[in-house]
Amino acid sequence: MKTAHMENTFARIWRLVESIPSGRVATYGQIAALLGMPRAARTVGWALHSLPADRSTPWHRVVGAGGRIRLPNHGGKAVQRLLLRREGVPVNRKGHIDLDRFQWIPQEPV
DNA sequence: AAGGTGACCAAGG
DNA sequence: TCCTTGGCCACCT
Numbered sequence A: 001m002k003t004a005h006m007e008n009t010f011a012r013i014w015r016l017v018e019s020i021p022s023g024r025v026a027t028y029g030q031i032a033a034l035l036g037m038p039r040a041a042r043t044v045g046w047a048l049h050s051l052p053a054d055r056s057t058p059w060h061r062v063v064g065a066g067g068r069i070r071l072p073n074h075g076g077k078a079v080q081r082l083l084l085r086r087e088g089v090p091v092n093r094k095g096h097i098d099l100d101r102f103q104w105i106p107q108e109p110v
Numbered sequence B: 001a002a003g004g005t006g007a008c009c010a011a012g013g
Numbered sequence C: 001t002c003c004t005t006g007g008c009c010a011c012c013t
Helices: A009-017 A028-034 A041-049 A073-086
Strands: none
Touching (some): A009 A028, A028 A041
């Protein structure tokens, strides 16, 4: 049944992203998988794109598969790189992040 | 109610 | 490594 406690997908995505600690990153596909939608990576990207301005969600901690920044060059790519570096995550000139060292691995079930 | 759209992804050339 | 292609899924018209 559809009831008030059912939260829409975007809200679930935002909330999960908000649990990624500073200094770590997750991939779009990983977020989707953690929410039980292993093939909904595009939906995660869309959810972050349409993030409400008044919500402080660390959208910059979500990157593409393999640790690549997927934002368009003029769509905040430089901002994401800056925010990540500011919290200690190295991003090389090509926008690559080393997932082996910086990927968020939740210790407790989400 | 059916089709368009993305801050995706994996595989292939 | 870079680009293209086909598949995907939830939200919006």
